[in-house]
Amino acid sequence: xxxxxxxxxxxxxxxxxxxxxxxxxxxxxxxxxxxxxxxxxxxxxxxxxxxxxxxxxxxxxxxxxxxxxxxxxxxxxxxxxxxxxxxxxxxxxxxxxxxxxxxxxxxxxxxxxxxxxxxxxxxxxxxxxxxxxxxxxxxxxxxxxxxxxxxxxxxxxxxxxxxxxxxxxxxxxxxxx
Amino acid sequence: xxxxxxxxxxxxxxxxxxxxxxxxxxxxxxxxxxxxxxxxxxxxxxxxxxxxxxxxxxxxxxxxxxxxxxxxxxxxxxxxxxxxxxxxxxxxxxxxxxxxxxxxxxxxxxxxxxxxxxxxxxxxxxxxxxxxxxxxxxxxxxxxxxxxxxxxxxxxxxxxxxxxxxxxxxxxxxxxxxxxxxxxxxxxxxxxxxxxxxxxxxxxxxxxxxxxxxxxxxxxxxxxxxxxxxxxxxxxxxxxxxxxxxxxxxxxxxxxxxxxxxxxxxxxxxxxxxxxxxxxxxxxxxxxxxxxxxxxxxxxxxxxxxxxxxxxx
Numbered sequence: 496x497x498x499x500x501x502x503x504x505x506x507x508x509x510x511x512x513x514x515x516x517x518x519x520x521x522x523x524x525x526x527x528x529x530x531x532x533x534x535x536x537x538x539x540x541x542x543x544x545x546x547x548x549x550x551x552x553x554x555x556x557x558x559x560x561x562x563x564x565x566x567x568x569x570x571x572x573x574x575x576x577x578x579x580x581x582x583x584x585x586x587x588x589x590x591x592x593x594x595x596x597x598x599x600x601x602x603x604x605x606x607x608x609x610x611x612x613x614x615x616x617x618x619x620x621x622x623x624x625x626x627x628x629x630x631x632x633x634x635x636x637x638x639x640x641x642x643x644x645x646x647x648x649x650x651x652x653x654x655x656x657x658x659x660x661x662x663x664x665x666x667x668x669x670x671x672x
Numbered sequence: 673x674x675x676x677x678x679x680x681x682x683x684x685x686x687x688x689x690x691x692x693x694x695x696x697x698x699x700x701x702x703x704x705x706x707x708x709x710x711x712x713x714x715x716x717x718x719x720x721x722x723x724x725x726x727x728x729x730x731x732x733x734x735x736x737x738x739x740x741x742x743x744x745x746x747x748x749x750x751x752x753x754x755x756x757x758x759x760x761x762x763x764x765x766x767x768x769x770x771x772x773x774x775x776x777x778x779x780x781x782x783x784x785x786x787x788x789x790x791x792x793x794x795x796x797x798x799x800x801x802x803x804x805x806x807x808x809x810x811x812x813x814x815x816x817x818x819x820x821x822x823x824x825x826x827x828x829x830x831x832x833x834x835x836x837x838x839x840x841x842x843x844x845x846x847x848x849x850x851x852x853x854x855x856x857x858x859x860x861x862x863x864x865x866x867x868x869x870x871x872x873x874x875x876x877x878x879x880x881x882x883x884x885x886x887x888x889x890x891x892x893x894x895x896x897x898x899x900x901x902x903x904x905x906x907x908x909x910x911x912x913x914x915x916x917x918x919x920x921x922x923x924x925x926x927x928x929x930x931x932x933x934x935x936x937x938x939x940x941x942x943x944x945x946x947x948x949x950x951x952x953x954x955x956x957x958x959x960x961x962x963x964x965x966x967x968x969x970x971x972x973x974x975x976x977x978x979x980x981x982x983x984x985x
Contacts, residue, residue: 593904620913624905624909631904631906632906632907663935666921
């Protein structure tokens with residue numbers, strides 16, 4: 496494959512938006528203004544960053560030149576660009592967290608996982624049949640970059656250790672059967 | 673072969689009962705306080721009756737069994753950690769007399785593997801221990817026949833008690849405590865289930881496999897171990913909703929030995945039910961291979977003991 500500046504490639508941009516009306520539209524404007532083709536928007540409703548911002552993940556297609564302009568334009572518009580790159584999420588893994596999930600600030604746990612692993616939380620379920628003060632379980636589906644699953648799991652383990660949460664990891668390796 | 677049996681628990685008594693069928697003669701048997709010795713062959717029924725009625729196997733001292741006439745010593749006393757005694761001492765004595773040793777006791781090969789190999793090197797006797805990993809399932813002999821260098825990783829469900837508990841928790845949505853009590857009633861779990869539910873038993877088996885596969889000696893202390901005793905039913909529910917299950921999996925890879933509850937697909941070969949065990953071997957040229965079956969029990973483990981005896985010259 497050639498690597499010319501004219502090649503259109505897929506990019507993922509992670510943004511953190513201030514929670515106010517019109518902010519999402521304002522973030523998307525620089526993409527179309529600079530010739531980018533929007534592929535998908537993943538809006539993590541209900542999951543706020545510690546500052547109260549809303550994490551949004553945008554997949555788009557553009558040439559490398561266009562992409563640089565898009566990132567510059569987003570930053571000029573005062574939009575918080577957390578991560579921008581050609582990395583496409585291609586692997587998925589599921590983990591279960593067990594412990595005092597609610598007491599240890601679940602939303603912070605999820606933010607930490609996304610921030611330090613670069614993985615994206617695609618799906619999330621909490622089960623707290625005995626009430627939120629008791630131990631509960633959560634299932635997370637994470638989208639990771641290809642080949643990163645092991646690194647992501649060890650980061651998750653470190654975050655969980657700090658909060659005294661237990662991780663039920665997926666079994667990787669061997670032939671999928 | 674003339675066989676001396678140390679240990680009169682489920683495995684030891686099964687060896688005594690089944691030896692004749694396999695063409696062997698049990699010349700001595702000992703429990704922790706007594707021994708029955710007869711160079712011409714013990715009367716299995718008489719020994720077991722006495723054990724049942726009086727709590728002893730015979731009028732002799734356990735030392736008499738070790739000093740008796742036999743070609744192979746079957747060490748089936750309870751697994752102990754650390755110095756692995758008294759099992760290790762029994763093994764030493766037999767090897768110093770140039771006798772073969774077949775272990776059902778995990779202690780010596782999990783905690784003192786290189787000591788065992790050193791004693792074996794100085795002896796005309798051989799040490800085999802198929803029965804220490806996965807009951808009747810051929811695990812060590814599979815590694816032996818492929819060659820340790822051709823096995824890149826081994827994973828498995830190696831504790832039937834833990835697997836029974838997880839299976840029931842998932843299928844019935846019951847709590848750990850509830851299912852454990854049920855397992856104890858059924859005799860699937862012991863009164864003190866610590867070894868099984870905290871992952872120690874599975875870890876010992878994995879350490880033994882790692883010792884057979886690798887050059888560096890491992891002990892239980894080198895394994896990363898997490899049990900199932902702190903797993904809420906909600907974790908299994910969430911796994912179930914997603915087409916997955918949680919099993920206590922032992923893993924032996926280039927990174928070492930790990931035992932812990934792991935998420936696996938419901939339809940994965942490793943997702944065995946109830947007290948079944950399964951072992952997955954990753955090979956260099958043949959992908960993954962699986963052996964499964966009964967991983968515990970007297971006659972099952974005795975089956976592996978006799979397979980080992982059959983391999984001795």
